[in-house]
Amino acid sequence: MFTGLRLSDAAILGRQHLNEGWIRIRPGKTKKSSGVEVNVPILPDLAEELDRVPVGQLTFLVTEYGKPFSDKGLGNKMRQWCDEAGLFHCSAHGLRKAGASIAAENGATSDQLKAIFGWTTSQQADLYTRAARRKKLAGDATKLLLPDRNENKSVPLGEPIVEKWDLEAKEMEEKQELAKLNGGPGGRTSQGPIPIQNQCFSGIAVVQLCSSIVGKSRSGACVQIAGNVRTDLKYHP
Template sequence: MELKLKHITIDQDRHGNERVYFRKRGQPKIRLRERVGSEEFHEEYRCALRGIPFVKDEAPPKAELPKLGRPTVGTFRYLVHEYMRREVVTQAPKTRRQKELRFAEICQLTEIGKGRTPIGDRPYAMMSQTNVEEIRNDKASAPEAANHRVKIISAMFGWAMKNEGPTKKKLATHNPAANVAKLDPLNPHGHHTWTEEEIAKFEDKHPVGSKARLALTIFRYTGLRISDVAVFGRQHLYEAKLQDGTRQLRFRIKPFKGTNAKAAPDVDFPILLPLAEALALVPKSSMIFLMTEWGRPFSVKGLGNKMRDWCDEAGLPHCSAHGIRKADAVISAENGATSSQLQAMFGWTTTRQADLYTKAADRKRTATAGAHHLLR
């Protein structure tokens, strides 16, 4: 067995069975027990890289991936096969799985264009913008899923225009999805942004010292995504010496979100007083701050479900964990944070997202300043 992964070593026990270990200087050796090549193995490896415990996702059984069969050169199914084999293989396991399922759906569509041949068996070079629009519209009842179809088709053809096939020519000469418009989302504003009244209502229901209150405090005073809150722990804390000679407790974490995790800059942030007080109540034996009732770290999905329960208990069925992050951005912008500051605080790679919040805050301040002009 050969694994081209950093810090991975393989040895054999006395019975000849191969054992896989993660070995990094300055850290204890970790045995990786999941099946090599599986989604769980790559998740376990990523956890080892980040220095956090691996916890199997408690999600329900995955849907079966439809069999694509052996692709014929030149068909849409063939292009999908090449793209998945040569490009998507380097992406996160969950991303690969999602794309496999979406492409399998598309390959089986027959009510597209003329004839009833499945899309997967048609020549991809003949695919038109109209065909892509029909593929999108087939999923119109779920706009986000429909737009995702367009996105992955566009990404695949964009890749094909830069890479060669067996004839040493570029796999594609055009991108039929390049100019296909997105459908309007059912909820254009995304997750509901918590109001200060809703935060107070949650706090009234869940007192200081409860796990729910600790979760809210971490979300509220770090601005982290749920994927990072699930692993947030003592390994992310450190003390920094300030220019005036005083020391400050801070946290540093690399945000993890899909395939862009490697490119994301670290979030380096001071531990604010409300958070420091909440963390002081966590047992010193807990490396990860939020643990399940069985004493194990939450999976991302598990923490999301738990937040759903806590919000429901507080009479906030429309609120979610991500809405707290949005509230953090709104509060920060209205308190005068600049786009650059928001970008650093929330780990965004550009100021595009930050600008939405600062411009909204500016409009609110400007309207407030001009409101008296309505009076006679």
């Protein structure tokens, strides 16, 4: 599976096909037609297994007599190995197909599959890439079959967002209004300031006004009503 080779090519694969960490082989099926050469890197797991093969062995896979397999002989041996492992559904060609499916599902393109498996047209490679895309689309879309469990639930509204400049502008307006009410620039000096207990301001203006009159050591009771703050200040000299 890590070579992507057909059974006939795996049967003749040997050290003569290795070159600087790569497998270089001209597949027998297309040798007389396209003559394409397959070059694939040797993956670490495969390299570890190939290193265990005796150096004098002509091919990596040999019979019990130390001879290279024929195509049919290797196919029969693969059937025996799969059955002994309890993998009755597996076969030699199934390993090649499994490799192509895994590569496509991992994102391999049609051209990349052609380079690995020695295909000269996109027809076979496209079968695997389309199947991989369909599988991914189905995986992403299956959750859409579930009913929306939140459709009958009320969604709480978020807290209103108040920008800093909004607060500063409101604070400035309150200061100006307070100055007018208490005889400041543009205020009603003839009537004098309106008693503090009859005025309603926001928390910012109330704190500033209380601090300026009674100092920080004395305070009144503030009750928030309808978004405004009414201050009842009892002053004891």
